[in-house]
Amino acid sequence: xxxxxxxxxxxxxxxxxxxxxxxxxxxxxxxxxxxxxxxxxxxxxxxxxxxxxxxxxxxxxxxxxxxxxxxxxxxxxxxxxxxxxxxxxxxxxxxxxxxxxxxxxxxxxxxxxxxxxxxxxxxxxxxxxxxxxxxxxxxxxxxxxxxxxxxxxxxxxxxxxxxxxxxxxxxxxxxxxxxxxxxxxxxxxxxxxxxxxxxxxxxxxxxxxxxxxxxxxxxxxxxxxxxxxxxxxxxxxxxxxxxxxxxxxxxxxxxxxxxxxxxxxx
Numbered sequence: 001x002x003x004x005x006x007x008x009x010x011x012x013x014x015x016x017x018x019x020x021x022x023x024x025x026x027x028x029x030x031x032x033x034x035x036x037x038x039x040x041x042x043x044x045x046x047x048x049x050x051x052x053x054x055x056x057x058x059x060x061x062x063x064x065x066x067x068x069x070x071x072x073x074x075x076x077x078x079x080x081x082x083x084x085x086x087x088x089x090x091x092x093x094x095x096x097x098x099x100x101x102x103x104x105x106x107x108x109x110x111x112x113x114x115x116x117x118x119x120x121x122x123x124x125x126x127x128x129x130x131x132x133x134x135x136x137x138x139x140x141x142x143x144x145x146x147x148x149x150x151x152x153x154x155x156x157x158x159x160x161x162x163x164x165x166x167x168x169x170x171x172x173x174x175x176x177x178x179x180x181x182x183x184x185x186x187x188x189x190x191x192x193x194x195x196x197x198x199x200x201x202x203x204x205x206x207x208x209x210x211x212x213x214x215x216x217x218x219x220x221x222x223x224x225x226x227x228x229x230x231x232x233x234x235x236x237x238x239x240x241x242x243x244x245x246x247x248x249x250x251x252x253x254x255x256x257x258x259x260x261x262x263x264x265x266x
Contacts, residue, residue: 002187003027005067005101007054007074007092010034012147013107014073015042016179022046024183031063054088055080060095069186070096072106076122086125093133103136105186107178110141110199111242117233131195138185142178143171143201144243146258149208150266153215157223162216164209165230168238172211173202173251174258181250200250211255218259219266 004021008014009030021028028047035049036042043049052059054074064070072092076085089106096104106126113124130137149172156163181200212225230238237243259266 001026002069003029003067004183004186005029005031005064005070005096007031007063007070007072009047009049009073010036010042011073011075012145013175013179013182014071015044016176017071017073017182018044018047020176020179020183029063029067031060054092055084057091057095060092061099064096064099064101067096067099067101069103069105070101071182071186072104073182077119082119082122085122086129089126089129093129093135093137097134101135102190103138103186104130104133105138105140105182106130107182108139108141110143110201110245111237112141114242115233115237117237120233120237127197133195136190136193137195139195139197140178140182140185141197141199142181143173143245145175145178146172146202146253146255147175148172149211149255150215150259150262153212153221153223154219154266156226157216157219157221160223162212162221162223162225164212164225164227165235165238166227168208168230169205169241169244170208170211171202171205171244171246171249172255172258173200174253177251177253199245199248201245201248202251202254203249204254205244205246206255214256215259215266218256218263 009018010032030049031052050063052063076082108123112120
């Protein structure tokens with residue numbers, strides 16, 4: 001049995017890692033600024049929750065003590081969390097090394113180092129922190145999640161518009177399959193390589209308009225597909241296909257299959 005510390009274990013992917021690790025019989029410590037309690041959504045019975053903050057270092061040692069590996073699923077989407085994303089990674093790794101953790105696995109985004117988009121730049125900067133760490137580290141880069149597309153389509157549908165970015169294709173993957181890859185990577189025996197990068201993508205590559213039509217059919221939306229240009233760094237990233245990894249079709253769950261499974265919440 002392995003003791004696993006999941007940083008950001010209350011987020012979309014993190015809670016899946018926690019659930020799968022507990023189901024597999026591992027000891028799991030969850031590190032979060034807002035830890036779950038037994039009466040809240042997302043709480044996983046059998047996991048131990050710790051209040052800790054990578055932006056200050058508070059609580060990290062307690063959460064990491066006794067862990068064999070840490071899986072970093074922190075999101076840092078906006079504000080101070082985004083600004084301090086790489087520094088937070090450095091604090092987490094330093095605390096892990098101080099408490100005797102042998103390995104760290106980080107969730108990242110495919111080709112984040114090839115985009116000037118701020119959110120992606122923060123991931124690339126944190127990847128560099130992991131590369132420089134004294135621990136054995138692995139970065140798992142994933143393509144975009146099914147839920148991202150569903151959220152985008154649903155937001156526009158509220159005003160009867162389903163937005164489609166001109167020239168964009170996607171290779172979406174489920175959060176559960178990304179979590180499984182993170183857990184698998186964390187449990188691998190020592191590789192002898194101090195730092196490496198693993199890339200995973202969804203099972204199929206489809207035009208965004210095709211995916212929008214699938215979402216419209218499953219959700220019952222009456223919105224109209226509208227093709228829109230997307231300027232800036234994110235638009236360039238998508239038009240250049242940097243969100244795709246055709247050679248790494250890791251996941252099995254298609255967008256249509258994921259929608260069918262989550263139809264009640266669309």
